[in-house]
Structures are given as C-alpha cells and as structure tokens.
Amino acid sequence: MSLWWLSFKGGATIIVRAETLVHARLLAAADQVARAYLFDAGFQVDPEFEQMIPDDLIGRTLSREDATDLQRRLRGDARYSRGR
DSSP, X not given: OEEEEEEETXXXXXXXXXXXXXHHHXXXXXXXXXXXGGEEEEEEOOGGGGGGSOGGGBTXXXXXXXXXXXXXXXXXXXXXXXXX
16 A cells, blocks of 8 residues: 545645555545545655655644645755754
C-alpha cells in the first residue's frame, strides 16, 4: 500500500495508507477523520519520501503547521537542512 496526501476544504490535511486515491478517501471518511464531500485534492506520496513521514502523522488530521512543516521537509527546504 502507498501513502496518500489528502487535502480537504477548510484546511484539513490527512495522510492515509491505501491502495488508491478513492480507497484513501473512503478510509478517511470511514474513520471520521474528514467528511467525504469536503475533499479538495489528493496525491500519492512518492515512495522515496515515505520513510521521511513519521508514523504518528499517518491516519490523523494534521494541523496546518504540521502539514506545512512536513511539506517543507519533503521538499528539502534549506531551513530543515540547517536544523532550523
């Protein structure tokens, strides 16, 4: 299974382990992490970056700060390279 980054209207972000994007959306809705009708966008996390995502961030709603920090880390933001 792959990791999927899901964004929902209102700013909610969730990372889910699933087979497909549709599967990830269904899991998020079934686990009541987010309402299905609020889904905005989703993409598969590149497998080479999966190890960079801590287990405690998978399967739960991320704060905007957590999501932004994780995006920066995955992009190789210079602030993270220097230890911020």
